[in-house]
Amino acid sequence: MSSHKDTAKQKCINPCCGSEFDCGQSLFKCPDCGDLLDIIYDWDRIEVPSSLSDFAKRWATKSNPLDFSGVWRFRDMVDFCDDKYKVTIGEGQTILQQNDDLAGVLGVNPGCLHLQYEGLNPSGSFKDNGMAAAFSHAKMVGVKSSACASTGNTAASMALYAHSCGMKCTVFIGEGRIAFGKLSQSMDYGGHTIQIRGDFDDCMKQVQSVCLQLGIYLVNSLNPFRLEGQKTIMLRIIEQFGWQVPDWIIAPGGNLGNSSAFGKMFSELKELGLIAKIPRLAVINATGASTLTDLFNGKGLRWNGGNVDEAIINDYYADLTAKNFSPHTCASAIEISRPVNMKKCLRALDICNGVVLAVTDEEILDAKAQIGKYGLGCEPASAATIAGLKHLLANGTIAADERVACVLTGYLLKDPDVTVNYHKNKQGAFSNPPVQVDNDLEQIIELIKE
Ligand code: F0G
Secondary structure (H helix, E strand, O other): OOOEOOOEEEEEOOOOOOOEEEOOOOOOOOOOOOOOEEEEEOHHHOOOOOOHHHHHHHHHHOOOHHHHOOOHHHHHHOOOEOHHHOOOOOOOOOEEEEOHHHHHHHOOOOOOEEEEEHHHOOOOEOHHHHHHHHHHHHHHHOOOEEEEEEOOHHHHHHHHHHHHHOOEEEEEEEOOOOOHHHHHHHHHOOOEEEEEOOOHHHHHHHHHHHHHHHOOEEOOOOOHHHHHHHOHHHHHHHHHOOOOOOOEEEEEOOOOHHHHHHHHHHHHHHHOOOOOOOOEEEEEEEOOEOHHHHHHHHOOOOOHHHOOOHHHHHHHHHHHHHOOOOOOOOOHHHOOOOOOOHHHHHHHHHHOOOEEEEEOHHHHHHHHHHHHHHOOOOOHHHHHHHHHHHHHHHOOOOOOOOOEEEEEOEOHHHOHHHHHHHHHOOOOOOOOOOOOOOOOHHHHHHHHOO
């Protein structure tokens, strides 16, 4: 008996290829043409609820870990393996916070700005949604060892899931390129951490060769099963909006896995008649790592029914190589100049009538401090969403009365250095440095009283 369900397949996204493979194989690129793979479902053979609100019934049985998981609660939309393989460590208990204080500061109407705190996941980032799905697939295909390249969060999440499944894991990181909170996690969770003298893009290239040569399971977002887990973030946003879609989703753009997954989710929900309208998507780069922005806004690169003009991408990358360019931003999570999911992201932008822009490090840091002051805090990459929203409000792309959900991808304490430096060194308008005083009661009281 096969270990996988035949209701799902892997399919090459390139319309000139379109090769299909069963889910029992571990692939991260189409073996026929090298393009990205999707997971596609035979919806006629899956019992999808007739209305999204039917998913709410699973709250009543949340003592079943699969019903408690914010990914597997929606398992009918992610139906590629039997329950016995499904891995969960309680991911996806994340909240959508209506934040009227921050809305007020930004000039958004009350009730319209919402923050989706994916930093509340077990490893502190949205990656856990994807790892729950990827490690379920890894278990299903019977692998014993996993690996990833990472700017830190993928590594932390992989290490946590690998140890919960008794698998080995190897992390490739660029030396000096990851935030301390994240590095501390992968070491503590027992990950075999390899620091390469290079950046994320170098690590991404090496890890693919290592995985192919040694038969190791790759858990980067090239792995199509990862994205199946991450697409459930959209279901949870819809759930918390009372089973309605917002007008806009704003997400930071790094390797472009999230944006790709979100677009796929909305396309599937629309196809199934479970939503009437697809929200618009804004993907926000940092100006120091702005490949998507340069190609989408600057060069007019589009999905074009799957016939993406690869010459534009290749020329751009050749230019980066010629300049010996390495991306730089304080938002180290999105310090990526060759995003592997570029094509899928272009598809998502097509599905969601999306927009793209890049924000400066100063804008990211100010937005981060504002999210901290008015909300629950986040890491720098996540704050790119609010920095981007400011631009989109100012140029009239988003109106004050539109309902916006910003995906805050990682927890505040992932990158304590950036936060402490911003406040202590008074780097921005929202810096809140500690005040120094002698060990003297009178002086202390003087400082505190009105
Ligand atoms: N936000 C955070 C906190 C991240 O860690 C990442 C990616 C992104 C945004 C970008 O998401 O790749 O889906 O566009 N972090 C990866 C890592 C690259 O290795 O942890 P994306």
